[in-house]
Amino acid sequence: xxxxxxxxxxxxxxxxxxxxxxxxxxxxxxxxxxxxxxxxxxxxxxxxxxxxxxxxxxxxxxxxxxxxxxxxxxxxxxxxxxxxxxxxxxxxxxxxxxxxxxxxxxxxxxxxxxxxxxxxxxxxxxxxxxxxxxxxxxxxxxxxxxxxxxxxxxxxxxxxxxxxxxxxxxxxxxxxxxxxxxxxxxxxxxxxxxxxxxxxxxxxxxxxxxxxxxxxxxxxxxxxxxxxxxxxxxxxxxxxxxxxxxxxxxxxxxxxxxxxxxxxxxxxxxxxxxxxxxxxxxxxxxxxxxxxxxxxxxxxxxxxxxxxxxxxxxxxxxxxxxxxxxxxxxxxxxxxxxxxxxxxxxxxxxxxxxxxxxxxxxxxxxxxxxxxxxxxxxxxxxxxxxxxxxxxxxxxxxxxxxxxxxxxxxxxxxxxxxxxxxxxxxxxxxxxxxxxxxxxxxxxxxxxxxxxxxxxxxxxxxxxxx
Numbered sequence: 420x421x422x423x424x425x426x427x428x429x430x431x432x433x434x435x436x437x438x439x440x441x442x443x444x445x446x447x448x449x450x451x452x453x454x455x456x457x458x459x460x461x462x463x464x465x466x467x468x469x470x471x472x473x474x475x476x477x478x479x480x481x482x483x484x485x486x487x488x489x490x491x492x493x494x495x496x497x498x499x500x501x502x503x504x505x506x507x508x509x510x511x512x513x514x515x516x517x518x519x520x521x522x523x524x525x526x527x528x529x530x531x532x533x534x535x536x537x538x539x540x541x542x543x544x545x546x547x548x549x550x551x552x553x554x555x556x557x558x559x560x561x562x563x564x565x566x567x568x569x570x571x572x573x574x575x576x577x578x579x580x581x582x583x584x585x586x587x588x589x590x591x592x593x594x595x596x597x598x599x600x601x602x603x604x605x606x607x608x609x610x611x612x613x614x615x616x617x618x619x620x621x622x623x624x625x626x627x628x629x630x631x632x633x634x635x636x637x638x639x640x641x642x643x644x645x646x647x648x649x650x651x652x653x654x655x656x657x658x659x660x661x662x663x664x665x666x667x668x669x670x671x672x673x674x675x676x677x678x679x680x681x682x683x684x685x686x687x688x689x690x691x692x693x694x695x696x697x698x699x700x701x702x703x704x705x706x707x708x709x710x711x712x713x714x715x716x717x718x719x720x721x722x723x724x725x726x727x728x729x730x731x732x733x734x735x736x737x738x739x740x741x742x743x744x745x746x747x748x749x750x751x752x753x754x755x756x757x758x759x760x761x762x763x764x765x766x767x768x769x770x771x772x773x774x775x776x777x778x779x780x781x782x783x784x785x786x787x788x789x790x791x792x793x794x795x796x797x798x799x800x801x802x803x804x805x806x807x808x809x810x811x812x813x814x815x816x817x818x819x820x821x822x823x824x825x826x827x828x829x830x831x832x833x834x835x836x837x838x839x840x841x842x843x844x845x846x847x848x849x850x851x852x853x854x855x856x857x858x859x860x861x862x863x864x865x866x867x868x869x870x871x872x873x874x875x876x877x878x879x880x881x882x883x884x885x
Contacts, residue, residue, distance in 0.1 A: 431832025433496035451508030641715030715785030770823030790850025
């Protein structure tokens with residue numbers, strides 16, 4: 420016998436994207452270069468099939484019809500980002516009037532269609548001129564970002580009621596300064612820590628700027644929370660390894676954003692190894708006094724760890740991996756295309772953690788999704804991708820989320836990554852995630868079976884599950 424999973428009438432059913440990953444028009448209408456535009460110019464072979472953001476999903480030209488497609492599947496909310504390099508080419512100076520027109524048009528069209536706009540200010544896309552002077556390592560860039568944020572609030576804050584300072588701020592730290600996934604491809608953990616600290620400071624300063632304007636809305640941050648599970652819950656060294664992993668990759672932004680303070684244990688570790696960032700007491704006070712109103716949570720996969728097995732080599736630079744090894748749990752469910760474990764219960768564990776340890780702050784699932792290669796294999800006779808695997812993925816996560824909400828978790832919505840298959844940084848279009856399939860050659864959009872499924876879920880605020 421199936422169970423009906425009923426959600427609140429005002430639950431946010433939606434999707435998420437970002438400017439660089441969906442707009443296209445990367446060199447049009449006065450837009451400046453961001454770090455991904457520049458990186459493609461100098462190293463195009465770093466991108467899957469050498470596809471640049473120029474060929475992203477043409478939302479810049481097709482926003483009106485795309486928003487109609489959102490409406491067609493009953494989405495009531497949509498999160499994207501503003502391109503800093505489009506709005507203020509170079510990162511500081513004059514505002515680009517064509518960018519203002521575009522974002523005004525997008526906001527107005529969303530509202531006209533009954534879709535709540537959620538806007539994020541920074542999604543990995545640093546203007547290259549800002550990166551050239553150090554990016555998030557440089558306090559000048561923090562100040563330029565706050566000016567940009569304030570400009571956005573003044574231009575669009577009369578209609579946009581949900582703002583977010585950063586999406587996944589740990590990712591530029593890891594990808595750009597630790598593991599060489601993104602430009603500037605630096606491996607230097609001390610610099611990575613400064614990037615993380617100034618990213619958090621920038622977020623808190625943007626929150627302060629928003630509050631000074633006394634606008635009618637809420638401001639938050641979007642974090643990719645990846646629960647750290649020990650190999651063996653009864654093994655104290657495994658449990659400690661998971662705890663330290665959590666400090667570095669989850670609590671480093673979660674604690675200061677919601678509680679106003681960095682975890683004391685993390686600061687102790689960094690101090691012991693001479694890796695504290697440059698900071699002032701005045702900056703810590705800004706972080707303390709400007710916590711977020713709302714939290715966005717991106718969840719894709721868990722992290723499983725065990726106590727480190729090998730001794731630390733004499734020439735091994737200090738890094739989080741001093742404290743743990745990754746653990747591949749036997750029998751885990753995998754998405755083979757992305758190389759990620761599928762663990763729906765993780766969404767429940769995140770919800771309970773936020774409920775019990777972070778004041779049950781208002782939050783929502785800002786990203787969750789399943790990327791699959793070569794989805795054209797699954798096109799049926801009706802021309803629709805039969806992505807039952809995606810429906811199953813979403814449904815299982817929503818069942819666990821529903822249980823947490825019934826137990827008091829203050830979760831207000833669920834956004835899938837993504838609405839239309841979009842460009843994904845170095846992976847370009849390798850993995851597809853959307854409710855709508857994108858034909859890259861023709862830019863034609865075609866609904867998938869998961870989109871038809873969500874149309875009914877969003878209409879009724881419920882689905883029948885296991």
